[in-house]
Amino acid sequence: MSSPSPLAQSASPGDVPSDEALEAALRRYAAQNLKLEVRIANLQSDLNYSIRLTKLKALNKKFRIPTVRKAPAIEVARQAIIDKVVMDITQQNCLNYFKTLLQQEGIMIPRFPGNKKSPIPRTALNACGPFHEISSDGHEKLGKQALDMGDIGLPIYGYKDKWSDEIPLMNFVPNSRTAAAIGHLFLDFIEMTMDKGSEIGWQYVIQDTIRATFAPDIDPEVYAICRLIKSVHNTIIEAFWRWLKEKLGRNLKEFILIGKTERIFSADIDFHVSLFYWIFIPLLQAKLDEFRLWWNHHRVRVQQEKNMPSGHVPADAFAHPENYGGIDCRIAVPQAAVDDMRQMLTDEVGSRESHLSWYDLEFAELAAQVYSHIGKPTLSLETAWDVFQQMAQPIADVIEL
Incomplete structure (x- = not known):
């Protein structure tokens, strides 16, 4: 006999979690774009809180959990997408990539049913669970x-x-x-x-x-x-x-x-190498972390x-x-x-x-002092080389002393 779906189980909530814990869990599930039955199962696993579909929808409404059925205004959605697309210089990414990135910011945009890229060829694999291999x-x-x-x-x-x-x-x-x-x-x-x-x-x-x-x-x-x-x-x-x-x-x-x-x-x-790493490594690692977050939250093909x-x-x-x-x-x-x-x-x-480490402690201290001296300009991938130029001459002046 097949086990009933979580949607069909009778509710026995027990100790109701705090609003803060519930909201945090529901926003996390929304960012992962989980199916409703999976969210119900996860509430049971994570918070020992058993509910049915009607209650889940009520909680989503109470905490204003974003959904694709209640997408933001078209102007807001368009600008959010534009902000991501302008960073895609080589135009290698599909709309679903940006859609998943925006989910992490609480901006839920409906799926666009366009053409899919060819799947990566895979061989048959076996494992028992996480950390098996x-x-x-x-x-x-x-x-x-x-x-x-x-x-x-x-x-x-x-x-x-x-x-x-x-x-x-x-x-x-x-x-x-x-x-x-x-x-x-x-x-x-x-x-x-x-x-x-x-x-x-x-x-x-x-x-x-x-x-x-x-x-x-x-x-x-x-x-x-x-x-x-x-x-x-x-x-x-x-x-x-x-x-x-x-x-x-x-x-x-x-x-x-x-x-x-x-x-x-x-x-x-010589110091150009250390300065490059001092400026770029935090920015590049942040982008790598963003990509890792996208990968871990995207839905794998069936x-x-x-x-x-x-x-x-x-x-x-x-x-x-x-x-x-x-x-x-x-x-x-x-x-x-x-x-x-x-x-x-x-x-x-x-x-x-x-x-x-990418550079020695002495250079790190010098770079921090120079960065503070020039007014701590905003650092991003778009401004990184401008900041590099602003810092290069003051550092050269100190090194030449």
Whole structure:
């Protein structure tokens, strides 16, 4: 006998959550564009609050939760879309990309039923739930060779959950190919499936040590500690990089190359590299975080033959695996153990700052002083090179003293 839909279950609310907790949860579900039955199930999971569809609609009305059925005025919607589209210099993104971004700002715009892009080819995959397997890899499309700006390089390193499609972590790093740097990004994950690259060394050691200590009953012959595979077979995350390149990477590259094409940046001036990183890394990481948020909140296409969730929102499957037939595969690791591993890694290869910092502390202090001296102008990707020019001469004057 099939189980009844959450919409048909009788309500037994128990302790009613506070208005603040309810509103926060409902706005989070709206930002993820979850179906109504999923929102009802999540209220039960997150707040132990069981309701039916009528009550959910009443709560949405009470807290003015945005919906596509009550879209903003056409002028507001048009301007919101224009503000996003003007940043899409290479015009690589579809309307649904901007629609999902605007959801995070509480602006719900109805779907436009246009042509869909070709889906990414995928092979049959299997996993039990979140953190059963995590794929990791580095992305070099904004590296030194791609930018051709001297020592400027912007590699990205990311982790992707196989079962849910969630991206738990994705950062710009000074070097995505050293074991020490990537070792300091690790310490968070259970099962690793990653590229066969030189950067995996310390990740393997940390994973092996933590699992042997806190999950000794897991047979490494059945559930491998780490699998080293070539990029062409690491489809979980390799296919994802194409989305990053098309949706974000090309636009970021255009903004970065302005400094080269307009001769603002000189690879022959040493402090130009540090100044570039001081200005651009926070801005670029913010855009990367925005893209990661979009990915985790977009709806994955339906695949009837898939043995794992499909047609779902990655962030929801990651947070509520029980609603999708999965199990949470995380293993509790005390913070003290993580701290011990961090100290061990620091003793062996150096501190996190020494491997993941883009410039030294002395330059950071100088740049902050100069930025304050010129009046702290607004920093964005559109103004970044203007601010670079305003700061370059004062810094040069100090360095030449």
